Each structure stands twice: as structure tokens, then as C-alpha cells.
Amino acid sequence: MNTPTNTSPSNLLDTAAANGTFKIFAKAVEQAGMSETLRGPGPFTIFAPTDAAFEKLPAGKLDNLLKPENKDELVSILNYHVVSGRKSSADIGKWESAKTVNGQAAPIKLVDNKVVIDGAQVTTADIGSSNGVIHGIDKVNMPAAAPTKQ
Template sequence: MTLLRKSLLALLISGVVATPALAGHHNEAKPAGTIVDVAAGNADFETLVAAVKAAGLVETLSGEGPFTVFAPTDDAFAKLPAGTLEDLLKPENKDKLVAILTYHVVAGKVKAADVVKLDTATTVNGQAADITVEGSTVKVDNATVTATDIAASNGVIHVIDTVILPD
């Protein structure tokens, strides 16, 4: 393992990259419920939770898992072109919304220490997302990981700053 990756790993494990709103949630001793519960309990994920509900994925993401979710914040959804989110939330676009949301989910529990060792991650929708490490920055496709290892009873959440889109 290179010095850069060891340094990044230490940084990620220490929680230095955690946002203040999520700091302290990376302690695995007492997960705060399922992935859906954790997201619903954080004001930064209101749009994500609404999208998960519109896509009919609440039951799935509340299931046994384990799952790893690269969770876009409300600010990430706000970066989408005007009208995109509103269109995706329409019932007639449910399949497209499901495809996008499942592109943010990886089967299994992939902690930050493991993410930095990967070049790609196969998502639940079947496509692979690219993972790159640039200096102290970890990216999933074009999204920067801003917080890691937020524990849930059925997996782990890594926060990203951009909605990633499948091909």
C-alpha cells in the first residue's frame, strides 16, 4: 500500500472528512436504525429520502442488507439541471429514478478502508461506478466523498456531493 493510500486511509478512519452534521454517526457500536432510518433522521438527506419513497425502495433499503450507500445530500440534488428532480419524481419516471438510486447502492458493507482499495464498485443496478483516489480526495464517478462510515443496522453510508448517473 502506498504512503498516499495509507495517509488517506488514516484520514478516512479518523473521521476528519466527516461533515459536522454527521460527525459522531460513524460509531458502529449503536447504529441508529436502517439506512433509511439514518437518512430520514438527517436534514441533509430530505431529497434522497423523498426520492427513495417515490421509487418504492424504502422496504428494500430497510431490509436485511447489508448495503453500502453513496448518499447524495440535498445540495447534491440541487446541482441537477433545473426540472430534472421534479421530472424524476413523477410516477411515469419511476423506472429511471430506480435506476439512478440503485446506482448509488453496492451490495455488502464496504467501509472506507476498503473503498480506497477499489478502482470500481458494481452497483445494485448492475453497472460499475468508477472509484478514484486523488491526493486526499476519494471520488465515486464525478462525486466527491465528503463523509464516510456512517453506521446503519443494515450497512453503511458514505456521503457524496453530487448525484451520480448510470450510463
């Protein structure tokens, strides 16, 4: 059984915030109103873009996403980085795709023994928490555009 060995007594959001490389991710989760979910019982597996990954977004994109009027888009993007259940990188590396909480499947490949989800490489795997596991990734993944509501 492959379970993360470095399990923290803190929940996913507090673990991400304490890590130091997920500050923008934690801020985005707060802005999206998803804090209670990620502090809740879970379990969840989060593919958390590092601060460096957020910095790769086009100029102005992050600021735009953090505006209150873009909350729905931000929630959709963040949910594309969350999978139900506690899944280790070894488990995920056996999959062809992951069904994300936003409803879309994210393709998974194993490249040089590293897990790649929708083009984002897992750079820090298996950061355990009380209600799930975090895998740091080097890119912010964007789900396919949802149909606009009329």
C-alpha cells in the same frame, strides 16, 4: 478490519432521514418504492447524494424524476448509488470501481486521500446503520442510459 464506528441502531433509510442532509435522497427512495429494501436486512453501502448535490441537477430534473411515470429511471439512478455489502471508505478507496446494484460499475479514484466515485466526492464517510453504511457524496451520479424497452 475497517468497520464504521458510529453505527446507528436505525436502518439505512431512517439513518439517512435523521441525518438532515439526505432529505431529498430519502424522498426519492420512498418515491421509487425502494424503502422496504433499504429498511431490510441488507447489508448495503449507499453513496447518498446530499440535498446540496440534488440541488446541482439541471432545473426541473429532480421534479421530473419524482413523477410516477419516471419511476423506472429513478430506480435505476438510485440503484447506481448502492453497493451490496457493508464497505467502509477505507475499503472502497482501494477499489478501481464498484459494481452497483443497478448492474453498472462506477469508477473509483482516490484524490487527495478522499474517495471519488464516478466524479462525486465522498464528503461524509462511514455513517453506520443497522443494515449497512452511508457515504454522503457531493453529486448525483447518473448511470449510462439503459437500452429502451420496445
